[in-house]
Amino acid sequence: MDFSIIVSEDRIKKAYEDGEFSNLPGLGKPLKPDELSAVPQELRMAYRLMKNAGYSPEEGVLRQEVLTIEDLISKCHDDSEREQLKNQLSQKLFEYNKMMSKRGVKTNSALFKNYEHKIEQRLLSQK
Secondary structure, eight states: OOHHHHHHHHHHHHHHHTTTTTTOTTTTSOOOOOTTTTSOHHHHHHHHHHHHTTOOHHHHHHHHHHHHHHHHHHHOOOHHHHHHHHHHHHHHHHHHHHHHHHTTOOSOSHHHHHHHHHHHHHHHHHO
């Protein structure tokens, strides 16, 4: 065993014997269930790091959907289907930017830049 582990174990035992753990809040109550219990063990630390950094799983899903739709648009040959995909892309970008603004993040991401450019073009063509 490592020396630091032995010292830590001894300190915990001494604190327990001295009754330092007897007045802790929640003593004798069950632990709250882990919100990441459905996530595989090997991914939990990564999810916790992302959560602590301010990222959410929904954000990752939306980003992936946007990239998929952009890929479909680039490979689409049917004009009506392409229009539907562009509408879906606009909706997903709007959802993404709304999510980011709720978190207080400025919406100057690469995803929004593309959308912003399209809005500017449409507004300038209407003048």
